[in-house]
Amino acid sequence: MIKKTSLADIAASLGVSKTLVSLVLNDKADRYGISRETQTRVRERIAELNYRPDALARVFRTGKTLNIGLLVPDISNVFCAAMARSIEKKAWEHAYSLVICSTQDNPDRENKQIRNLLDKRVDGLIISSSQQNPGVFNALSEEGFPHVLIDRTYKDMRSPSVSTDNFWGASMVAGHFLEQGFRHMAMVFVAAEHLSAINDRIMGFTSALSAAGVEIPSRWKIRVPLNDAAGTIEAQLNGLKQAGNMPEAIFALNHRLTSDCLLSLRKLNLDIPGEVALAGFDDMPWFALTRPSVTAVRQPLETIGEQAFNLLKRQMNQTDRKGMEASVHLPVELIIRESSVIRASQPAKQHLP
């Protein structure tokens, strides 16, 4: 590897001090009264020797790496990838680079990765967490370390966060189902109710139904493990079908579950929405391409990323790190498509007594 030219090389080749070159480099030359002529000489030599300052040495002095860390459950998940993209875009605009880690919804790994990123001295963290509790984040707050939580937040937490209105989104689905005349509804969710996003959706859906006098029996609360959602869903739905216990409508609490439900219902030869209606949380571009196209709650992924970066930037700029607690809560949108709509003329079927 070719030895890079250093600031010392420039200084030596001009017979001036490193200080002087550094001052010119950082646009402080005028303030320190370096003559214009000398400045020009330095700049010319810099260009000539194709000098690029060593970012690392600079970090070592200044303490700023211009790196930020992003922790998400799984970067290959479209949902995470979309947020990552918008964060990365804003980051790049502000000269930051993004170090991305997938936690695989493993709190242990998440903690290790946080420690690793702190050791590597990222300037801030954006985290979609899988923790059971916000202990780590309160510790970060305590230290005044810049960080923002996205998508998933915690109750007794002082960290800034960006979340969407999961409760309202799920309520809208409930409202829509009710409007379609459904009274027998199921809910499919992953076994991770400690995560605010999941819990809020469950609450939003059930409480909106309750308000209309509709309760979900426990056999229609389909709780699936993280590792084999598809299999469990298929087994459960099959069981219900065999027992003649199918609900009129199913609400799947994230986009993967929605796909899994779609596939399972097909395998069971159930007409959607004729026999069972379907709606999901998280809209995916291709929900418009399936047959039937799928109703879903759309979250403003791009905005989440942008806002998260903004909140983080504010903290990173702040020299006094305390008292930055501000959070953003974003609205969601219900995209109604074929999978949940029964013709107005055709009343909702009553599958069950």
Next chain:
Amino acid sequence: MIKKTSLADIAASLGVSKTLVSLVLNDKADRYGISRETQTRVRERIAELNYRPDALARVFRTGKTLNIGLLVPDISNVFCAAMARSIEKKAWEHAYSLVICSTQDNPDRENKQIRNLLDKRVDGLIISSSQQNPGVFNALSEEGFPHVLIDRTYKDMRSPSVSTDNFWGASMVAGHFLEQGFRHMAMVFVAAEHLSAINDRIMGFTSALSAAGVEIPSRWKIRVPLNDAAGTIEAQLNGLKQAGNMPEAIFALNHRLTSDCLLSLRKLNLDIPGEVALAGFDDMPWFALTRPSVTAVRQPLETIGEQAFNLLKRQMNQTDRKGMEASVHLPVELIIRESSVIRASQPAKQHLP
């Protein structure tokens, strides 16, 4: 921010030298004959003070950041995200972190990002490039800087790369179309023939057809701009339909184009595969969920990532950096689904003379 404990603090608190602590820390104590007892004292104090070495200072000495850079056209693209995930997985296993940049298929930006990452002293680069030519990469090779190209490669290039058999994949589509009795075929591709992946697919498809005596007239070579693929496709297909010039089958050269085609054909009320068959390159999980489900060439995304990391690791371990040129070429698979299959009993329609 709380001042971290440093190696000097440990040393001072024990009345030993920094050297000694460093030796213990790096498991070189035995080699340097540090007494077991002292080692234990040091280790205890380290645990006690909750000391974590500053990765940055370490980098400054050793030159290794344990960061690697990944450049992809767009991290929110499922295709890129899947590769990123598998690279990140392997990287984490080997204690590396991944800095991800989206180039937006902009060679200029790509160059800037490469320079930025080099300045930040990543230990290696994995790149899905958008360059017109391999100049930058040959320069990296020259310097012996560890790097691997993925997905897109260049002819006269000495850099290691991981690619898939685009030519063969496209040939298989051609073969499948021919088998189905189609003779009038169209091809939809983005205006970026300088990229090996695109070009190989074009060549694979056309040459396999040529071999069977089928040529694609220019009106069916649908070349779309990167920025408005969907609009262009719709306009072109509409034009063909109006003119009564529809092909029997369409081959879309990447997964986005495939989706766009699917949507456009629907809008034009054309039956797939009855009136027009469709197949694409890059298989997406949800191609199984659409109606009709979509035939596509599947690339081993996970393997690409793994192999890329392996090739990179080999280079990073090597102290003598020359002569590492090795490339990997991976097989692809044609997943045949409804969109391209016409019942054996029902001969392919002849739309055109």
Next chain:
DNA sequence: CTTGCTGTCTAAATTGATTTAGGCCAAACC
């Protein structure tokens, strides 16, 4: 002639770990 000021520029400390080259002491050997 001294003092003060201005305009230019620099020496040296700093950042936190790693590594080279060697120091010091006690025991063993000739």
Next chain:
DNA sequence: GGTTTGGCCTAAATCAATTTAGACAGCAAG
């Protein structure tokens, strides 16, 4: 008694920048 050897440990250089505190020259004013 002097030299070697081995065991245990350390001083100081190094990485490449930034920053603090101040040097030095030349000129003007007192």
